[in-house]
Amino acid sequence: MSTLLEISGVNKSFGGLQALDDVNLKVNEGTVHAIIGPNGAGKSTLLNAIIGKLVPDTGSVMFNGQDMIGVQPHQINQHGISRVFQTPEIFGELTILENMMIPLLAHRDGAFKPTLWARSDAQADILEKAEHYLADVNLWGKKDVHSASLSRGDKRRLELAMCLSQDPKLLLLDEPTAGMARADTNNTIDLLQTIASRGITMAIIEHDMHVVFSLSQRISVLAQGHVICEGMPEEIKTDPRVREAYLGG
Ligand code: ADP
Ligand code: MG
Numbered sequence: 001m002s003t004l005l006e007i008s009g010v011n012k013s014f015g016g017l018q019a020l021d022d023v024n025l026k027v028n029e030g031t032v033h034a035i036i037g038p039n040g041a042g043k044s045t046l047l048n049a050i051i052g053k054l055v056p057d058t059g060s061v062m063f064n065g066q067d068m069i070g071v072q073p074h075q076i077n078q079h080g081i082s083r084v085f086q087t088p089e090i091f092g093e094l095t096i097l098e099n100m101m102i103p104l105l106a107h108r109d110g111a112f113k114p115t116l117w118a119r120s121d122a123q124a125d126i127l128e129k130a131e132h133y134l135a136d137v138n139l140w141g142k143k144d145v146h147s148a149s150l151s152r153g154d155k156r157r158l159e160l161a162m163c164l165s166q167d168p169k170l171l172l173l174d175e176p177t178a179g180m181a182r183a184d185t186n187n188t189i190d191l192l193q194t195i196a197s198r199g200i201t202m203a204i205i206e207h208d209m210h211v212v213f214s215l216s217q218r219i220s221v222l223a224q225g226h227v228i229c230e231g232m233p234e235e236i237k238t239d240p241r242v243r244e245a246y247l248g249g
Contacts, residue, residue: 004029004201010059019045021225032202034212037222043205047174051083052076080169090158092148096139099147100130103165133161153184173204177211189214
């Protein structure tokens, strides 16, 4: 199995606080890899280091064989890394279809090109793509609904459709089911399973163990900025170090 993402010896301090302490982590192509750990363990900081929002003090982040340190966030996105934050990043005042148009009207160079819409030959193609990606997440029927009125689960589906239209190699998810009711959580798990079954690699930060164990093939446990253990879900479930990190952390 080939390694898609390899984090080696990553350190990051904020003043006197060592948020990441020699982090090593490999995500294999075609797998779902969960990163779990108590609050303040450094999970979001690690994610920010992967997407270029934050530059580590030392260490390397290799994606698809290329060093991502110092690469700007929009360029990292063009390399094939898409991310989903805790709060869905969509425009509430726009309809589902209008939100979906945003990534479809964005150029590969990262610039937003609404003028593309003025070209009648491009319009049909863009609408066809919008229908494809929205139908894929079961939202085409609601395309004219204002996004602000959607349930948390539907907002997440819309955001995932927007991500998928960029044809990512790696999807990073920071607590994708945070604040969701159980039904929405289960819907989101189903959708993420479908996406994973197409071979898209995922790294998922998640508190909800039901979500973690439903989706992931490998789990890394982060505590106080360090990966304290890594393994298959059955191994992690019974590891005494994990229990201790959660109870004593
Ligand atoms: P997690 O996502 O696992 O809950 P974070 O990565 O958000 O943890 O935070 C790890 C530690 O780093 C925490 O103690 C947090 O307060 C600290 N931290 C995170 N970002 C910053 C920042 N920009 N400046 C100072 N401290 C930060
Ligand atoms: Mg966090």
